[in-house]
Each structure stands twice: as C-alpha cells, then as structure tokens.
Amino acid sequence: MKAIRINEFGGPEVMKLEEVARPVPAADEILVKVYATSVNPADYVIRKGGNNFLRPYLKLPMPLGLDAAGIVEEVGNEVTTFKTGDKVYGIPNFLDGGYTEYLAAKANKFALMPHRSTFNEAGAIPSCALIAWNGIVITGKAQPGQRVLIHGAAGGVGSLAVQFAKAKGAYVIGTASANNADFLKSIGADEVIDYKNQKFEDLLHDIDVVFNASPVRDSEMRLKSVDVLKEGGIFVCTQLDSPFSEDFLKALAEKNATTTFIGSPFDRSEALGEIAKLIDDGKVKVIISKIYSLAEVAEAHRESETNHVRGKLVLEVRKEN
Ligand SMILES: NC(=O)c1ccc[n+]([C@@H]2O[C@H](COP(=O)([O-])OP(=O)(O)OC[C@H]3O[C@@H](n4cnc5c(N)ncnc54)[C@H](OP(=O)(O)O)[C@@H]3O)[C@@H](O)[C@H]2O)c1
Structure with a gap:
C-alpha cells in the first residue's frame, strides 16, 4: 500500500508517497481502508520537527496525518463495536498517520460516520x-x-x-x-x-x-x-x-x-457519535475549501501554512464509487 512518510524534518518537499507494509490490526483495533484524510496545522508542525510538546515523541522515519474516514476492512477479535464494511471516521493511533491507504487503529478512536456525509466530508473533520x-x-x-x-x-x-x-x-x-x-x-x-x-x-x-x-x-x-x-x-x-x-x-x-x-476528549467514539448526529440532523455542516490528492500533499501543506484556510483542506486517498 501507499502512504506519506517523512525521512527527515523540513519543508513540504520532505513528504514522500512511499510503498509500505499494510498494517495488521491488534485485538482491540480495526483495519480501515482509508478514503479521505485532511491537513491540520499539527501536520506541518510535525513535518518541521515538532514543538516543545511534540518533539520528544517524534522518531524518523514517520507517517503524518490526524484524521481518517473509510471502510472497515478487518476487525480485531476483541472489537464488538464495528463489523467489516462499516463506514467509519476517527483519528489514527497517536502519531500513526492518516495520510495512508490503510491504517490500523484502536476501535475506540472511531465511530460510524454521518450517514449524509461523503468520505471527503467525514475525513475532513475528526481531530x-x-x-x-x-x-x-x-x-x-x-x-x-x-x-x-x-x-x-x-x-x-x-x-x-x-x-x-x-x-x-x-x-x-x-x-x-x-x-x-x-x-x-x-x-x-x-x-x-x-x-x-x-x-x-x-x-x-x-x-x-x-x-x-x-x-x-x-x-x-x-x-x-x-x-x-x-x-x-x-x-x-x-x-x-x-x-x-x-x-x-x-x-x-x-x-x-x-x-x-484542551486536546481531544477522552471518549472519542462517543463524541464522534454525537457529532455525527448533529451532522445527520442538518445542524452542522462540514466546510471544505479544497480537495487535494495524496500526491498533492506538498501543495496542501503550503496552503495550510498561510493560516487563512476557510474550513478544511481534504486529502482524497481514493475516489468514492
Ligand atoms: N490539541 C489538539 O488536539 C488540536 C487539534 C486540532 C487543532 N488544534 C489547534 O487548533 C488551532 C486551530 O487549528 P485549525 O485547524 O482550525 O487551524 P486553521 O484551519 O489553519 O485556521 C485557519 C483560520 O485561522 C484564522 N486566523 C488566522 N489568523 C488569525 C488571527 N490572528 N485571529 C483570528 N483568526 C485567525 C483564519 O481566518 P481569516 O482567514 O479570516 O483570517 C483561518 O480561517 C491550531 O492552533 C491547532 O494547532 C489542536
């Protein structure tokens, strides 16, 4: 599978689309076939080498990306909340990266995505x-x-x-x-x-x-x-x-x-479930200003670093059928 990796800290050009091994989910994890992820300021902060809070956790080579939406491809044998084929959105394990075709993540960091959202909308917002x-x-x-x-x-x-x-x-x-x-x-x-x-x-x-x-x-x-x-x-x-x-x-x-x-709330699945309800009830809209492909990630980072994006920049990993 393909995923974005950095092998050195630096400008947008250090992000490379590489062939990497597909992860295997642990007992409490799900394997997600990722359709969309998004760009967050933390992504370019990490790409540049981190800040006082993040620096101690960063180890090269490393993936990037805090968000994901996709379809559950496999479930670990302790997971009872999802089944294969569910459409989900959530956040990868800490510093595991959402700019990827597949990710394995703790099931309690994901929820069923809003029924009315596209993958691009659901992948835009979790973090x-x-x-x-x-x-x-x-x-x-x-x-x-x-x-x-x-x-x-x-x-x-x-x-x-x-x-x-x-x-x-x-x-x-x-x-x-x-x-x-x-x-x-x-x-x-x-x-x-x-x-x-x-x-x-x-x-x-x-x-x-x-x-x-x-x-x-x-x-x-x-x-x-x-x-x-x-x-x-x-x-x-x-x-x-x-x-x-x-x-x-x-x-x-x-x-x-x-x-x-503040960071993310402790119970992410519950909060993501409440948020999905508000979206499905038409009370909250996902605002996307631009959709890039994974290969265009450098351009997306340059835009994010202007600090003037309205709503979200999406990285579309796969086209929805
Ligand atoms: N701790 C966590 O888990 C976590 C998770 C996500 C985000 N964050 C943090 O939350 C913050 C916001 O993230 P974000 O993703 O929303 O950023 P963002 O989308 O890149 O923010 C862009 C927006 O900031 C506005 N802006 C720029 N300068 C401003 C100023 N001086 N005063 C008021 N607004 C200004 C811009 O509005 P105009 O174009 O109208 O100026 C633009 O719409 C960041 O510090 C990020 O690191 C933390």
Missing part, C-alpha cells in the same frame, strides 16, 4: 471536531443564555466550534478577516469581529467562554480576552505547546476566571 467538541460542549458547557467568543472562527476548528455552540443554544461571536464575515453568519455566528480592523476588547463584555481556536500564538490576544470575560468565565485554549504567561494567569485570577488547555 478538529473532537477538539471543538471538547472546548465548546464538554469544557465550555455551551447552553442557552451563554455568550461565547471564538477566536479563529473561520478555520477548521473554529467553523465547527461556531456550529456546536449555536446548536447548543449559545450566543456566538467569532473573530475573522472581513472576507469571512458573511460565511460565519451563514453557519450561525450572531456577530463577527474583523480582528484586523476592529478591537474585540472594546466591543465585547460579559463573555462566559472564550475559545481560542486561532492557529496564531498571540499572548496579547490572550490578555485582552481576559478583559471581555465575565467574573467566573473560562478561557479555553487549543495551543498545548504555548504555556500561559504569569500576566495572563494573574489577570484571570483577579476576575475569578479560569483557563485550561
């Missing part, structure tokens, strides 16, 4: 959807009457966070460039702030939850976000590699506000 679900629903406890501010609302994580918060009845404010304002309103944002020309800290107050889904590490933005939080509010952050400053923590404490870094 972004899981972190947005953790940030907005599990940690942020989105609900009617709550005011949520989402930084980076037009991106892969942000565009799902907006829709999850809206689906749970919250009032949603997103930051984005001006050209994304109509798009964000079309997916449910109540207000959009153009972060290049407007100061959110002058416009907002009494925010219950700030969800930082921007790909840009910006300590000023974090501090200004404390100003708009209400007493007891929460700042939820996706940027595991970027520790909070003393100033930020002090400002939060003065407001009795809290903060937390």
Whole structure:
C-alpha cells in the first residue's frame, strides 16, 4: 500500500508517497481502508520537527496525518463495536498517520460516520471536531443564555466550534478577516469581529467562554480576552505547546476566571457519535475549501501554512464509487 512518510524534518518537499507494509490490526483495533484524510496545522508542525510538546515523541522515519474516514476492512477479535464494511471516521493511533491507504487503529478512536456525509466530508473533520467538541460542549458547557467568543472562527476548528455552540443554544461571536464575515453568519455566528480592523476588547463584555481556536500564538490576544470575560468565565485554549504567561494567569485570577488547555476528549467514539448526529440532523455542516490528492500533499501543506484556510483542506486517498 501507499502512504506519506517523512525521512527527515523540513519543508513540504520532505513528504514522500512511499510503498509500505499494510498494517495488521491488534485485538482491540480495526483495519480501515482509508478514503479521505485532511491537513491540520499539527501536520506541518510535525513535518518541521515538532514543538516543545511534540518533539520528544517524534522518531524518523514517520507517517503524518490526524484524521481518517473509510471502510472497515478487518476487525480485531476483541472489537464488538464495528463489523467489516462499516463506514467509519476517527483519528489514527497517536502519531500513526492518516495520510495512508490503510491504517490500523484502536476501535475506540472511531465511530460510524454521518450517514449524509461523503468520505471527503467525514475525513475532513475528526481531530478538529473532537477538539471543538471538547472546548465548546464538554469544557465550555455551551447552553442557552451563554455568550461565547471564538477566536479563529473561520478555520477548521473554529467553523465547527461556531456550529456546536449555536446548536447548543449559545450566543456566538467569532473573530475573522472581513472576507469571512458573511460565511460565519451563514453557519450561525450572531456577530463577527474583523480582528484586523476592529478591537474585540472594546466591543465585547460579559463573555462566559472564550475559545481560542486561532492557529496564531498571540499572548496579547490572550490578555485582552481576559478583559471581555465575565467574573467566573473560562478561557479555553487549543495551543498545548504555548504555556500561559504569569500576566495572563494573574489577570484571570483577579476576575475569578479560569483557563485550561484542551486536546481531544477522552471518549472519542462517543463524541464522534454525537457529532455525527448533529451532522445527520442538518445542524452542522462540514466546510471544505479544497480537495487535494495524496500526491498533492506538498501543495496542501503550503496552503495550510498561510493560516487563512476557510474550513478544511481534504486529502482524497481514493475516489468514492
Ligand atoms: N490539541 C489538539 O488536539 C488540536 C487539534 C486540532 C487543532 N488544534 C489547534 O487548533 C488551532 C486551530 O487549528 P485549525 O485547524 O482550525 O487551524 P486553521 O484551519 O489553519 O485556521 C485557519 C483560520 O485561522 C484564522 N486566523 C488566522 N489568523 C488569525 C488571527 N490572528 N485571529 C483570528 N483568526 C485567525 C483564519 O481566518 P481569516 O482567514 O479570516 O483570517 C483561518 O480561517 C491550531 O492552533 C491547532 O494547532 C489542536
């Protein structure tokens, strides 16, 4: 089978489409015939050699990719949740790679994909959807009457966070460039702030939850976000590699506000199942800005590294029949 591998860290050109052995699923794993995966910022961070959080785990040669959607080809003998032929979406085992024709992964990291989604739509979102679900629903406890501010609302994580918060009845404010304002309103944002020309800290107050889904590490933005939080509010952050400053923590404490870094929720199958229901009910749309083939992965990474992708970039591994 073919898969993307890197044999050295570096630019997009280090990613090679190589012939590698097809994995064999362990007892608690499924073998997935992959139809689609997607590009996430973590992929190019890993490709370049990682950050403080990831570096200790990276060993060359290595695969890439955090997402997958496909068809279950084999099930390990302890797996009771799936059968051969099921259409599934989820995330590979840690650093195992989704840019591949087949992967073996723990069954509890997958769920049945939304019935109304194509493989490209289902493969676009697992890692972004899981972190947005953790940030907005599990940690942020989105609900009617709550005011949520989402930084980076037009991106892969942000565009799902907006829709999850809206689906749970919250009032949603997103930051984005001006050209994304109509798009964000079309997916449910109540207000959009153009972060290049407007100061959110002058416009907002009494925010219950700030969800930082921007790909840009910006300590000023974090501090200004404390100003708009209400007493007891929460700042939820996706940027595991970027520790909070003393100033930020002090400002939060003065407001009795809290903060937390988040990754994927512990029970991935359950969260992916809930997300699939929202998609099947028409409450959440998967936003794809472009579909590349696996062989075009370098071009897809270059686009992702602009930090201005709307929604997701998909890598189509196989054509759907
Ligand atoms: N820990 C985890 O498990 C995990 C999983 C997935 C993602 N993440 C993290 O979540 C973050 C977002 O990931 P992503 O996949 O959503 O990234 P992304 O899709 O690449 O984000 C692109 C979006 O960011 C917006 N943006 C760029 N600069 C901005 C700024 N200064 N302020 C506000 N928005 C800005 C852009 O909007 P405009 O074009 O309108 O400017 C664009 O739509 C990243 O830090 C990523 O590492 C973590």
